Amino acid sequence: MAGNPSLRRRYNNILEFSAVGPASSLSDMVFGFLEDHADESPESRFSSGDDCDYGDEEDSCDVEENKAYWEEQINLLQATICRTNSIESKIRQATKEALKETIISHCACGRSTVGGVCRNCLRREVCNRLINLGYDCSLCKSKWRSSSSIPAGEHTYLEVVDRSSSKRGEMRVVIELNFRAEFEMARASEDYNRLISRLPEVFVGKTERLGNVIKILCSAAKKCMKEKNMHLGPWRKYKYMQAKWLGKCERSTPAPLPVSYSDRPTKPRASMLTFDLLEAMPMSALVQVV
Template identity: 65%
Template sequence: MAQVIARIPLNYRTFEENVGFSDDPAYFTDIVFGFLEEQEGSSESSCGSGDYIEEDEDEISLCNIEENKKFWDTQNQLLQATLYRTSSLEAKIRQATKVTLKEIDGVGMYCLCGKSVAGACRDCLQREISIRLQNEGYNCAICKSKWKRSEGIPSGEHTFLEVVEKLNSKKGEVRVVIELNFRAEFEMAKANEEYNHLINQLPEVFVGKAERLKALIKILCSAAKKCMKEKKMHLGPWRKHKYMQSKWVGTCERTTPAPLPEGLSDRPAKPRASMLTYDLLENLPVFHRTAVRVL
């Protein structure tokens, strides 16, 4: 596993070009989750083995520093291994999503709720992306997940985009999740430097299989728990693994939005001129007379 990680590029901008790994979901799950379990099973180091009775405070402090460094190094390697591995299907949908967002940003869109996209109208933006991806031939829908309060986890709901690709009869279908605010979902105001380093590597827009998303959630939630423990702070229930997983993994209600009725444009309406702002000097013919500017 160490050899695989050592070859992973450190620049996220080259993510889409690094597609040399196997597309088999079982291969990916075995590597990532197997390595996580191996790390969890070996978490008890010689520093806490209990083979000695008396311990020097400096030795204990040094031991904790080494263990913390090892943890964050491991999380960083796992995160990169999960992010930089991609399949041809994910790369294709990711590129289509990127093109769609660029088009929307360039021409604008008609927002049904009266807000502009720049004002973070998430619902209308998701709707527009879903319609455009459908036009490109993708089975894209808006998914709304809901979960009830249980075991100290508060209830909640979340919306995201999902593309379902049907495979042959043996493999069934593949779910590809599109989350438009992925990095923001894991940001914490009082996080330490190590946690922020992990978060800064996340893409703003995540496009990937559900299996990859599960692995990322486990890595980041484990890091959040460690971060709060080091700072001696309580980890909010909305930051825990079960809550975060409920957002994207599990049952959800799929809605396939229909395009706007014919005659309605998806572009912003052209603003009308007002006599309060109309510049008479620029629009009047050139005569030898004095014009008065209306204020």
Template identity: 55%
Template sequence: MGGTSVAAGRRVTRFLASHHRDVTCVVVDVEFDFLDDIGETLLAQSASSDEMDRFDEDEDHRDTVEENRTFWDNQHQLLQTSICRTSSLESRIRHATKEALQEIQSAETVCGCGRQMAVTSCRNCLMREVSWRLQKAGYNSAICKTKWRSSPDIPSGEHNFLDVIDSTKKGKVRVIVELNFRGEFEMARGSEDYNRLVRRLPEVFVGKVERLSNLIKILCMGAKRCMKEKKMHMGPWRKHRYMQAKWLGPCERNTSTASLSVGYSERILPMAKPRPKASMLTVDLLEKLPNMHCNAVEVV
């Protein structure tokens, strides 16, 4: 670092500047090398952390995809089981409903609401026609109307459908008949998994209350998962409580179909071709002048 000499009784200490600079340079070089090593280590750790994050995200994504696939597979199995199971009573009413709809379509029945359209295009008239035919077949059929008030979860609303009540030894059995069952669950922005689930529904549902309740639960769970996957808000009219209120809530039951037989619905009959009418003047001339012949005259 320096040298010491004695001059005139004094002790003088000299510092060697060149050596100090060398030591300083060495220290600085070591310091920067140390910082470079730390930087490389931090970068390596950061890269490793990013790779782990991406790995975790990929794992979470794979878990989510597998979870969704398992969910939809289970929903399809539950739906198939609920649809396939049927009783003899449900089968008979389903067959009678199918025949009634075929008769209405083949007869080209006109809407009785005063609108010039086919009865199949008017829901109210179609329900009356089907209910009337079910009653003619011996079933206790009626048009039901449910109506519910709004609540913090769902808005108010009302719904019309058909039912058949059958008396057995165990008591009364109620069978719901919904003529537009599939349409009640269709969604414009539904996912492919949800739409595929809806396509498996029958267009016309005929089944007991317990079966309908199971189907509502399956479809509402599917709608909720669909909205979650698409990160969209689920409308209150698609919630489980709202769909239950449509068919399973308190209802007014109307069995009156007297107006149907009196002319509630009109029938489209083939129009007869109008017969040509002779002029009274022509008739008189032919009677008075039977031998009269008219020559053709060319008009120029």
């Protein structure tokens, strides 16, 4: 990452959400709405947008209604992401610092990547740094079988388990280092892309908050594809996204990266190609050569 300024700038700017001041009445209403309807499906939550028959041009939604729908999604998304508790804030700040301090000259796995580090090695290094700071952080690998609605798949992410509050109980905080890219679509509409641009590059939040975020985004993806009269891929559906981060997973602790793969200076090795024979040769031998 040290050799790639653009990648460094990218991670220096991660997790920089909008300034969160005292919650406005709109944010209170929106977040309360999400909490009260956490068990509802995206279709029922946003029924005003899904009641339209996009296959029939005569019954298409009004332009103003469509504009209002996307503005509502932006407000919902921003309110959900910005509302955070003290534990999430501490883990988010620790993750940000870990990414800033993580400088790997090349991957321990030996892969050739842009910027000198692959996502797997970066994920391992960030996990180890959080463990060193005292967090119960693990690599989580989720796997799920195919069903009638979604294909089989697997996904790896970071997770911190916090048990500091006996009253609140165990809290799972998900860390996804490539969050925005998980929801980007090649043929998305301008409205959908504008919504996705509000996402952080790295997501750090409890599982309940993540569940609300992916409900908003998956509902918006469905709406986007209907507007363009295109089929929504099964890997874009809520159940598929839910399986990535909110299903069963295998937790493991990564081994530290070898010292030689960090940014620590290494002792240069002598090479016969650069060795100056004249400087190393004794004077008596030099006279004989001359």
